[in-house]
Structure formats: C-alpha cells, structure tokens
Amino acid sequence: MRNLRRWAGAVAVPILVLGGGVTLAGTASALPDTGSVILPSGDDTAVTFDADGSTFHGSLRLPNGATTGAALLLPGSGPTDRNGNQPGVASSDVLLRVADSLAAQGIASLRFDKIGAGDTGLGKFTAETVGEYGFVDQVDHAAAAADLLATRTGFATSDVLVLGHSEGGLTALALADRGIGDGFGLLQPLPMRYLDLLSAQITAVAESGQLSPDQAEAVRADVPRTVESLRATGTVPADQHPLVAQLGLNEANAKFLAEADRLDPAALAAGLAADTPVLLTCSDKDLNISCAQVDPLRRSLEHTDLQFEHFATANHSLEELGPLPPSPADVVALLPVSAEFAVAINDWATRQAR
Incomplete structure (x- = not known):
C-alpha cells in the first residue's frame, strides 16, 4: 500500500512518510x-x-x-x-x-x-x-x-x-x-x-515528530475509537478528528475498509x-x-x-x-x-x- 486509499471526495495523504537520509x-x-x-x-x-x-x-x-x-x-x-x-x-x-x-x-x-x-x-x-x-x-x-x-x-x-x-x-x-x-x-x-495495519502505520506517523504534539495526541486517541466503530458498525464516528479522516479512516473509505478488515x-x-x-x-x-x-x-x-x-x-x-x-x-x-x-x-x- 504505497498510499492510503484516495477517492474523489475523500481527503487522504501518503501514509508512510517516515525515514530520511535521501533527498x-x-x-x-x-x-x-x-x-x-x-x-x-x-x-x-x-x-x-x-x-x-x-x-x-x-x-x-x-x-x-x-x-x-x-x-x-x-x-x-x-x-x-x-x-x-x-x-x-x-x-x-x-x-x-x-x-x-x-x-x-x-x-x-x-x-x-x-x-x-x-x-x-x-x-x-x-x-x-x-x-x-x-x-x-x-x-x-x-x-x-x-x-x-x-x-x-x-x-x-x-x-x-x-x-x-x-x-x-x-x-x-x-x-x-x-x-x-x-x-x-x-x-x-x-x-x-487491514485496520490493524493501518492503525500501526498511522501511529507511526503520530510518533514520527511530523505532527504537532496536540495533533499526535488526537490521532493516538481517535484511531482506536475509529477502528472500533468501523468494526462494530461499518461507519466512522460522527465527531471524528479531521486529521484521522485525512489519514484515510474516513466515511468515503468506510465500507471498503470494514469489509476488507473482516x-x-x-x-x-x-x-x-x-x-x-x-x-x-x-x-x-x-x-x-x-x-x-x-x-x-x-x-x-x-x-x-x-x-x-x-x-x-x-x-x-x-x-x-x-x-x-x-x-x-x-x-x-x-x-x-x-x-x-x-x-x-x-x-x-x-x-x-x-
């Protein structure tokens, strides 16, 4: 998965942006x-x-x-x-x-x-x-x-x-x-x-120092809640943090992710x-x-x-x-x-x- 799923109408960014040493x-x-x-x-x-x-x-x-x-x-x-x-x-x-x-x-x-x-x-x-x-x-x-x-x-x-x-x-x-x-x-x-892997990848982004402390804390708190919701209902929480949605765990991808994760x-x-x-x-x-x-x-x-x-x-x-x-x-x-x-x-x- 080179990138998170990216559909028209869904905001997503490259998920694995870790590493360095090469320009x-x-x-x-x-x-x-x-x-x-x-x-x-x-x-x-x-x-x-x-x-x-x-x-x-x-x-x-x-x-x-x-x-x-x-x-x-x-x-x-x-x-x-x-x-x-x-x-x-x-x-x-x-x-x-x-x-x-x-x-x-x-x-x-x-x-x-x-x-x-x-x-x-x-x-x-x-x-x-x-x-x-x-x-x-x-x-x-x-x-x-x-x-x-x-x-x-x-x-x-x-x-x-x-x-x-x-x-x-x-x-x-x-x-x-x-x-x-x-x-x-x-x-x-x-x-x-699927959701276990995405959780690990998104958590790595949160721990990488590329997010502000407040953003990282929001991601760490909201990803488990979003995963639980996807597994239980096939939907994301209505009050989901926008950054988690930008990282791909959003409503546009919800059906696909919930089905794949089974x-x-x-x-x-x-x-x-x-x-x-x-x-x-x-x-x-x-x-x-x-x-x-x-x-x-x-x-x-x-x-x-x-x-x-x-x-x-x-x-x-x-x-x-x-x-x-x-x-x-x-x-x-x-x-x-x-x-x-x-x-x-x-x-x-x-x-x-x-």
Whole structure:
C-alpha cells in the first residue's frame, strides 16, 4: 500500500512518510547499476470485461511461444492501474514487470485497471457514490477478470496462478477462498487484518515528530475509537478528528475498509492446500510492511509449497534501493527493478510453467 486509499471526495495523504537520509534530487544518480532489468517479453492485447455494471479495461499478455500457464495479476490499494502505478507518483510498473517475467516462461497473464484507475475510471460509480464501493466488490471484479482469463487462454479459473501486490495479496487470498487459483504470488502483501495495519502505520506517523504534539495526541486517541466503530458498525464516528479522516479512516473509505478488515490473511493462507505453490516476499527496506509483520503469514504458509523471499534492498514497490536507506523519496523517484525480486520472480515462474 504505497498510499492510503484516495477517492474523489475523500481527503487522504501518503501514509508512510517516515525515514530520511535521501533527498529526491540525489536519488536516481546515487543508485548503483544493479543490472536488474526484467526484459520485455510477449505481446499485450487490450481487453475489456464487465462486472457489476462497470466495464474494466486491461491487457492480456501472451507469450511469444507456446502458452504453458495463465496468471491473474492484482494491483495494490487505491486508484492503481494495470501496471501497478498511481497518479502523482513515479511509475514502478511492478505488475508490468511481473507480466514480462511470466511471459518469458510461457505464462500468459491478465492485468487490469481497477475502479478509480486508468481507462476503467470510476466505472458505474461517481465521485458522490464511490463510498458504496467495497472490498467484496473488488474481489467480485477480480473473479470476473479470472473468468475472462480462463476464456481467452483455456485454463480453468481453478488452474490459474494469482499474483497480488500489497493489498492485492489479500484479494488473491480471497479468490483462493472462492476456489480460484492453483498457485499464488503474495508480493509485499498485506499480512494482517487491514485496520490493524493501518492503525500501526498511522501511529507511526503520530510518533514520527511530523505532527504537532496536540495533533499526535488526537490521532493516538481517535484511531482506536475509529477502528472500533468501523468494526462494530461499518461507519466512522460522527465527531471524528479531521486529521484521522485525512489519514484515510474516513466515511468515503468506510465500507471498503470494514469489509476488507473482516478477512485475516493468515487464516485464509492456512486454508490453502498443502501442495499449493506460493511465492511470498518481504524486504528490510519496505517502509509500508515489515518482514516482522509478514512473519505470522509466512508461518501460516509453511504447510504449502512455499518459496519465501526475504529481500534486503527492495522497497515496497519492489524497486532497487541498493545501499540507500528507504525514504519518502521512493514514491516519486524513478528506480530500477529490484535485483533480488528479478531473480525470485523468474525462478518461481520457471517452476510454475507447465
């Protein structure tokens, strides 16, 4: 989750603004030459599919040679497009790079612009009604995408791979609970209940010194109350502090957050079959989700055919930081793909090709 959810009519700011030591001006030139470029592979075809009254736009990537498998690629939080990018931040192209790696191994893939992003836009929603969009809707839309992938490739939805980045990891596990998918890539995934993670992130902002003492105290007091209200009623308190709303725990996001928070990623992961291939990643330089937070999810996956990758120099978007410390500049700097991730995704894709 590079940013908190940002919808028209809802005020939100980048949630993880901690760290330091790197200025934007010096970031690109200071990065080492990692040689970690994932080369383009295969060809994209523009596709559309309809779900719940909205038309979704995406790209079907077909390998240059024989197709040995199929994969659905799911983006992270907020208005994230088919390539894994959001407006106002540098393009990480995390899902585009995954599509390249898979195609090189003969695996077709489908990625799409979710609600609020790219050519899909708000779909059937408007700026006034987008608060009616929930996490269950998001899973329904991903299921419809899996149906299209099955139709276009001939692989049943129960036989495709499902890879999700960040929040997309929770969507992937929710699809698994519906019987969709025969292998899963959980890339820097949301590892715990949604509101627990957001609470930890917002508390970190309050403790960072970037807020005034009065603001920090208001956030510390109001976040638990807001979380309790979302879990009990699906709404935020009427007298909620404005700063908490600005940090994303607001009425426009209430339905989505309440629905997503009902799911525990570790519990869903524990329900996967013992022979399920799973790729799970975390990184020491991920400011959004720590490897310590991912560890309970890793333990819940030990019964599967797990490939766990603990990276040292990748940021949340799986870009290469090399020796540089993570910082807010990651969001806007143009960075190469992580060398560690390039090796890991290529290795996993090779083993999944049929």
